[in-house]
Each structure stands twice: as structure tokens, then as C-alpha cells.
Amino acid sequence: MQSVRALGNRPRTRAPAFLFALLDACSVLAGAAVAYVFRFNDLSAWSEPTLLLVAFNTAMAVLLFPTLGIYQSWRGRNALEMVTLVTLGWGAVFVLGLALVFTTHQTHALSRLWSGTWFVTSLALLVVSRITGYQLSKQLWRHGIDVQPVAIVGANPLSLTLIERLRKNAQSGFYPECVFDEDPTASTYAGGLPVLASVDALADIVRTRGIKEIWLVLPLREEARVHTVLNAFRHDFVNVRFIPNVRDIALFNHSVSEIAGLSSINLLASPSADPRFVAKQIFDRSFAALALLGISPLMLVVAVLVKLSSPGPVFFRQWRKGANGTEFQIYKFRTMVVHAESAGQLTQAKRRDPRVTPIGALLRKTSLDELPQFINVLRGEMSVVGPRPHALQHDELYKDLVHGYMFRYRIKPGITGWAQINGYRGETDKIEKMQGRIAFDLYYIENWTFGLDLKIVLKTFIHGFGGAHAY
Known part of the structure; x- marks a missing residue:
């Protein structure tokens, strides 16, 4: 058994998201310019509505693309998924731009041929730049740069195959760091990887590194060990994936992905950015922008x-x-007198609270104090x-008193929610109230759909933002 100290540090780097945003903005602008030359054979006669549309679409691309997961690491994901997301994202931006044109009654000032050419040209530039970046990332991963370490649970022939x-396939973006197994023959x-013989040792390595x-990488019969690992990392934001031999079994209701040629079932992972969430992302940004414009006097x-x-x-x-x-920092209108509390202490507001x-x-x-949170929504937080x-x-x-408490942070928090329209709002002075929430x-x-979001928004407006425990 090798010492834990033998674990090595690999060079890692992470390109700032703003560089990708800048590249995408350039692709949108370049596509508009190329289309304009193609249509009018001149770059000096831009009309004001045309410039407004170009500026709007460029800004919306920079704002919307991050919410779709386009700037997330593409390790473990295929190129088709990447191209699909970029296409959907740019299509959504273009639809919003056209909606702006119709709303401002400027359709007569825009060329349909230029608009269509711009859409296709910018889409091509966005896709080419993304594929080029993906190929460059694979080259970096192949040389050990920006690779993601993986802790493997279970020492068996399948885990050995995975390690090999x-x-x-270094271009996958992952490399094996260590193995956890309590069996004395695990090595x-x-x-040749370091073997950890306890969950505590595994947790220490995962957190410190x-x-x-x-x-x-476990047989399905080792349910107890699966639960042990899930329980040990229930407060950590790590991706726990199950990689069984799935050739002869039926898959149960968990998302499945392919990593290094092997199927993995995500047991404890954040919902990945996929087309199902596009409508939610577009709705959030659009609704927040319109809400802030409408309620700015209030x-x-x-x-x-x-x-x-x-x-x-x-x-x-x-x-x-x-x-x-x-x-992130949440924004609210201040409702209390300025006061100081002891470090690490936070007193919830109570009925007739003098503060x-x-x-x-x-x-x-x-709930008017919550209105500034539309700024958080617009910022993507x-x-x-x-x-x-x-x-x-x-x-x-x-987190230790309520089962599943930290799972709620696998998605973005909201201004309103399913719990709030069902009466769970305000002070949680009893553990039962928090358990219910x-x-x-x-x-x-577990049951999210875009239709459920619309239902919650509608019920929030109908029944109001207040509540018996809102004080």
C-alpha cells in the first residue's frame, strides 16, 4: 500500500470565462459585419435600428450563454452536445432580438437578407470557435494541463480497466488520483495508485486537494458502501458517479453519461446544462429584465x-x-435598524421584533423587500x-439536522418557490417547519418542469407574496 503522500499535483489552469465571452462577442460582431458587406457591399452606412439590434444581440449572447453551461468545462461531454447548446443559445438570442425589433416597430429598417446571413455567419463562427477551443483543450489535457483528478472507490478488475x-486517453480531461478500498488486497x-483504507482518509484527500x-466502481450488491460514501460527502459539492457493469442490467432513474468509454450513472451530481433547461434560463433573464424596468419607479x-x-x-x-x-451576495431592501451580532450568530426576525x-x-x-433580488437573477446568481x-x-x-438539506443547493435558488406557495415562508422557529420546507x-x-415554474409564478401573483409568518 502506497503512502498518501505519493499523490502528485498536476498542473492546472482555467481560462477565465470573460475570454470566452469576449470571443463570442467578437464572433457575433464579425458575423454582422460580414453579412452587411455581403448584403450592401459597404460598412459605412449602418442604420440606427441595425446598430441597436447588433448591440442588443451581442449583450444578450454574453449574458445568456453562461447560464446555458456553454462556458463550463467540456470534459466528459461530446462535441454534438456542445454544438447543440451553442445553436440553441444563439437561436434564443436572435429570437429575443427580433422581438425587440417588432416591439420598437423597426422592422421596416432592417434587411431580411442581412438578418438571415448574419444568423448563419455568426452561428458558424461560434461553432468553429467552440470546436477549435474544444480541440485545444484536449491537447492541453493530453499534456496534463487543466486535468481533473478522480478518486476511485472500489478496487476490482473493472476499476483497473478504468484506470488504464x-x-x-489523457484527452478525456480526467486522471486517476487514488483508490479507496478497505480490502487488504486492494493494491x-x-x-499502482495510492490506496486509502478508510472513508476519513478519502474525505481528507478529496477536501485538501x-x-x-x-x-x-462497485458491484450493485455493495449498497452499504455506496450509502457510506454518499453520506460522507453529503455536504461537499463534488460529483459522485456510479460506474457499474451495465451490460446486463436495466438502468434505473438516474442520468447516464459516458466517460472514457464506460457508462456512468450520476448518483449525486448537479443537473447538467441541457436543452431542457434552456427555457428556464431564457425566462429568468427576460423576466428579471422586464421586472426591473417595470418596478423601477416602485x-x-x-x-x-x-x-x-x-x-x-x-x-x-x-x-x-x-x-x-x-x-454570492443577495440583495434586499433594509428592513431593520443597523445593528451588530456576535460572530457566527444570526437571529431570525420574530413577531414584533424591535429591530x-x-x-x-x-x-x-x-415581500417588497425581496424586489432587489431581480438584480441577482439578471446576474445569473x-x-x-x-x-x-x-x-x-x-x-x-x-445541514446535519434535516435530511437532504444541502441537495437544494444543486440548483439556483429562487425569489419564490414551491415551498413558499405552499405556506412555508418566514421564520423557521421549529425543526419541523424547516423539514417541511x-x-x-x-x-x-425532482419534478421540475418549465410548466411547474410558470404555475409557481402564477400562484405567487394570485395569492400574493405575503404570509402569516412574514414578519
């Missing part, structure tokens, strides 16, 4: 009232967890519909 395949199938992939009035209510800032900002545990200002009480009762994000202190408190959140995640 990962080593031979026989470890392929930032390993984000744990692959369970927000201005509320901001003035908050400022006059007591000394302090207009906005209250607090760190919350977003999708996959990524922390709440008179204006703040009204805002909390009507939140969704219109999803589990409500809790304060970090509450996450630490409830989490049960509704998990139901939403």
Missing part, C-alpha cells in the same frame, strides 16, 4: 422610504449559497423560481 483507460487492482470527482419610492426610516444603507446585502455551493422599522415591517409583510437561499449560519445549523424544495427539484 484514463491513462491511455492488486489499484494500478480539491478533488471534484468521485467515481464508485423601487425608487421604497428606497427613499428606507433611507428616511432610519440611518443606514438602502440595501441589505448578505452572503448566501447559490448553485453548487457558490456563494424591524415600521417601513421594514410593511416591506417584509408584502438566482432564478425566478427555486428553493429560497438561507443564511450561511442557518446552513451550518440545519426542505421536503417541498426536494419535490420541486
Whole structure:
């Protein structure tokens, strides 16, 4: 058995997302210019509506593409999926642009031939740049750059096959880091990798080395070990994948992907960006933009009232967890007098709480204090519909008390949600209230459809944002 200290560090690099956004923006602009030359044989006579459409589509591409997962790592995913997402994303941007043109009654000022040529040209540039980047990434992975370490659970002939395949196919973007198995003979199938003999040792290596992939290469009969690993990493935002021999068995209801030529069943992983979520992403950004435009006068009035209510800032900002545990600052209108609490402590607002200002009480009762969160939605940190994000202190408190609590952070949190329209809003002074809220959140995640989102939004408007426990 090799020492854990033998684990090596591979060189890693991550291209900033803004570089991809800049490249895509250039592709959109270049496509517009090429199409304009093709249609008018001149680049000096751009009309104002045309420039407005080009600017709008460029900005929307930069805003929308990240929400579709286009800028995420493509390791373990195929080129067809990548091209499909880019095509859907650019198509959605173009439809939004045309909607803007119709809304502003500028259709007469645009050339249909130029518009069609621009769509095709920019799409070709976007696809070519993405495929080129994908091929360059594979070359980097082949040389050990930006590769993702993998912890393998289970030492058996199949895991040895997996280790050998990962080593031979470095362009997959993964490399085997270590093997966990309590069997004394595990080194026989470890392929020379360090062998860890306890779950605690595995957890220590995963957390200290930032390993984000744990692959369970186990027989289906080892259900107990599967649950042990899932329980050990229930608070960690790592991808736990099950890689059984699936040739002679029926697959159960989990998403399946192919890695290094082997099938993997995702047991504990974030919902991947796929076409099913395109409608939700487009709806979030569009709804947030329109909402902010429509409620801007109301927000201005509320901001003035908050400022006059007591000394302090207009906005209250607090760190919350977003999708996959990524922390962000949530925006609310300040409803309390400025005060300080002990480090690590957070006191929930209670009925007739003296810290709440008179204006703040009204805002909390009507949920008007939540309106600035449309800014979070526009920035891609939140969704219109999803589990409500809790304060970090509450996450630490409830993650061990409520089963499945941290699963709710596998997707973006929302301004409203399934739990809220079913009465779970406001103070959670009893553990049963939090358990009920989490049960509704998990139901939403397991049964999500775009139609369910629309139903929640509609019910929120019909029944209002208030509640008996909103204080």
C-alpha cells in the first residue's frame, strides 16, 4: 500500500470565462459585419435600428450563454452536445432580438437578407470557435494541463480497466488520483495508485486537494458502501458517479453519461446544462429584465422610504449559497435598524421584533423587500423560481439536522418557490417547519418542469407574496 503522500499535483489552469465571452462577442460582431458587406457591399452606412439590434444581440449572447453551461468545462461531454447548446443559445438570442425589433416597430429598417446571413455567419463562427477551443483543450489535457483528478472507490478488475483507460486517453480531461478500498488486497487492482483504507482518509484527500470527482466502481450488491460514501460527502459539492457493469442490467432513474468509454450513472451530481433547461434560463433573464424596468419607479419610492426610516444603507446585502455551493451576495431592501451580532450568530426576525422599522415591517409583510433580488437573477446568481437561499449560519445549523438539506443547493435558488406557495415562508422557529420546507424544495427539484415554474409564478401573483409568518 502506497503512502498518501505519493499523490502528485498536476498542473492546472482555467481560462477565465470573460475570454470566452469576449470571443463570442467578437464572433457575433464579425458575423454582422460580414453579412452587411455581403448584403450592401459597404460598412459605412449602418442604420440606427441595425446598430441597436447588433448591440442588443451581442449583450444578450454574453449574458445568456453562461447560464446555458456553454462556458463550463467540456470534459466528459461530446462535441454534438456542445454544438447543440451553442445553436440553441444563439437561436434564443436572435429570437429575443427580433422581438425587440417588432416591439420598437423597426422592422421596416432592417434587411431580411442581412438578418438571415448574419444568423448563419455568426452561428458558424461560434461553432468553429467552440470546436477549435474544444480541440485545444484536449491537447492541453493530453499534456496534463487543466486535468481533473478522480478518486476511485472500489478496487476490482473493472476499476483497473478504468484506470488504464484514463491513462491511455489523457484527452478525456480526467486522471486517476487514488483508490479507496478497505480490502487488504486492494493494491492488486489499484494500478499502482495510492490506496486509502478508510472513508476519513478519502474525505481528507478529496477536501485538501480539491478533488471534484468521485467515481464508485462497485458491484450493485455493495449498497452499504455506496450509502457510506454518499453520506460522507453529503455536504461537499463534488460529483459522485456510479460506474457499474451495465451490460446486463436495466438502468434505473438516474442520468447516464459516458466517460472514457464506460457508462456512468450520476448518483449525486448537479443537473447538467441541457436543452431542457434552456427555457428556464431564457425566462429568468427576460423576466428579471422586464421586472426591473417595470418596478423601477416602485423601487425608487421604497428606497427613499428606507433611507428616511432610519440611518443606514438602502440595501441589505448578505452572503448566501447559490448553485453548487457558490456563494454570492443577495440583495434586499433594509428592513431593520443597523445593528451588530456576535460572530457566527444570526437571529431570525420574530413577531414584533424591535429591530424591524415600521417601513421594514410593511416591506417584509408584502415581500417588497425581496424586489432587489431581480438584480441577482439578471446576474445569473438566482432564478425566478427555486428553493429560497438561507443564511450561511442557518446552513451550518440545519445541514446535519434535516435530511437532504444541502441537495437544494444543486440548483439556483429562487425569489419564490414551491415551498413558499405552499405556506412555508418566514421564520423557521421549529425543526419541523424547516423539514417541511426542505421536503417541498426536494419535490420541486425532482419534478421540475418549465410548466411547474410558470404555475409557481402564477400562484405567487394570485395569492400574493405575503404570509402569516412574514414578519
